[in-house]
Amino acid sequence: MTASYPNLRLRRTRASAWSRALHRETVLAPANLIWPLFVTEGSGVEEPIASLPGVSRWSIDGIVKRANEALDLGIPCVALFPNTQAERRSDEGAEALNPDNLMCRAIRAIKDACGSDIGVLTDVALDPYTSHGQDGLIDRQGYVTNDDTVAVLVDQAMNQAEAGADIIAPSDMMDGRVRAIRMALEMGGHANVQIMSYAAKYASAFYGPFRDAVGSGGLLKGDKKSYQMDPGNAEEALREVALDLAEGADSVMVKPGLPYLDIVRRVKERFEVPVFAYQVSGEYAMIEAAAAAGAGDRDALVLETLLAFRRAGCSGVLTYHAAHAARLLGA
Ligand SMILES: NCc1[nH]cc(CCC(=O)O)c1CC(=O)O
Numbered sequence: 001m002t003a004s005y006p007n008l009r010l011r012r013t014r015a016s017a018w019s020r021a022l023h024r025e026t027v028l029a030p031a032n033l034i035w036p037l038f039v040t041e042g043s044g045v046e047e048p049i050a051s052l053p054g055v056s057r058w059s060i061d062g063i064v065k066r067a068n069e070a071l072d073l074g075i076p077c078v079a080l081f082p083n084t085q086a087e088r089r090s091d092e093g094a095e096a097l098n099p100d101n102l103m104c105r106a107i108r109a110i111k112d113a114c115g116s117d118i119g120v121l122t123d124v125a126l127d128p129y130t131s132h133g134q135d136g137l138i139d140r141q142g143y144v145t146n147d148d149t150v151a152v153l154v155d156q157a158m159n160q161a162e163a164g165a166d167i168i169a170p171s172d173m174m175d176g177r178v179r180a181i182r183m184a185l186e187m188g189g190h191a192n193v194q195i196m197s198y199a200a201k202y203a204s205a206f207y208g209p210f211r212d213a214v215g216s217g218g219l220l221k222g223d224k225k226s227y228q229m230d231p232g233n234a235e236e237a238l239r240e241v242a243l244d245l246a247e248g249a250d251s252v253m254v255k256p257g258l259p260y261l262d263i264v265r266r267v268k269e270r271f272e273v274p275v276f277a278y279q280v281s282g283e284y285a286m287i288e289a290a291a292a293a294g295a296g297d298r299d300a301l302v303l304e305t306l307l308a309f310r311r312a313g314c315s316g317v318l319t320y321h322a323a324h325a326a327r328l329l330g331a
């Protein structure tokens with residue numbers, strides 16, 4: 001039984017800043033952020049990404065600087081995505097298995113510079129390496145085949161783990177890949193390498209700027225609806241999460257973020273495991289466009305959206321605003 005007005009005035013605890021701070025149920029800290037970074041060839045290179053204003057691709061020296069910046073800001077983990085040169089792409093995406101590919105060199109460079117002070121998360125999927133821009137191997141009809149793709153993803157994950165990746169994050173949405181990757185890591189001497197599965201990843205219109213950033217946007221024919229989820233489905237997301245947890249995922253991700261906070265909440269309540277969300281490129285671009293148009297205050301929009309992920313149940317958020325947000329949080 002609770003009191004009612006006027007004995008109960010909910011505005012009472014909101015009347016001053018100290019009291020609002022005292023009663024705040026959810027807080028956002030730099031430790032809740034994962035910073036996605038785009039890697040490109042060369043040295044001393046910074047390539048701004050037009051559809052992702054404020055975000056650049058960096059050559060490996062720049063990536064190491066960003067990793068050190070993350071460390072200084074209290075951001076515990078960076079996520080790496082390679083922009084593979086067109087001539088290194090193929091139908092099979094074999095460059096993903098090259099131990100000296102851009103990704104592996106970037107992982108090693110960060111590990112050499114920062115050791116175990118920062119986590120490196122790596123995406124497992126073939127789209128940065130394929131000439132057709134799909135996340136897996138395609139048959140003659142262009143259908144992305146499941147089991148053949150999983151076999152390649154296992155090798156890709158092992159290649160990343162050998163280079164020093166701390167968290168393997170399969171973003172491909174093939175069935176059965178978490179178990180296959182977990183077994184390979186165990187057998188291959190990488191028992192402590194984590195798997196954060198993109199468990200509930202939707203076929204979304206919010207990935208456009210990312211595809212520009214990794215250079216697969218112009219290549220992609222068709223869509224990814226035969227493997228990424230239908231935006232209308234929530235029960236199916238719970239089944240996806242249940243499977244990935246049973247197969248050995250240490251944590252699960254929901255993607256995109258803000259339009260799918262209901263999924264985050266349901267996954268958290270049902271499974272009580274670490275849940276992450278990816279505030280994807282289109283969401284970032286939307287906030288930047290709103291701020292540029294004078295429709296909202298950029299810093300306030302950034303902090304409010306990130307706090308909303310925490311309130312919904314996220315342990316952390318992958319966001320291109322990570323460094324900016326950490327600075328705002330006074331790290
Ligand atoms: N499998 C690739 C992958 N990993 C992360 C993203 C999107 C991230 C973003 O938009 O910021 C994508 C794009 C896609 O599935 O087409």
Ligand SMILES: [Mg+2]
Pocket residue numbers: 173174175176199240243244
């Ligand atoms: Mg699945």
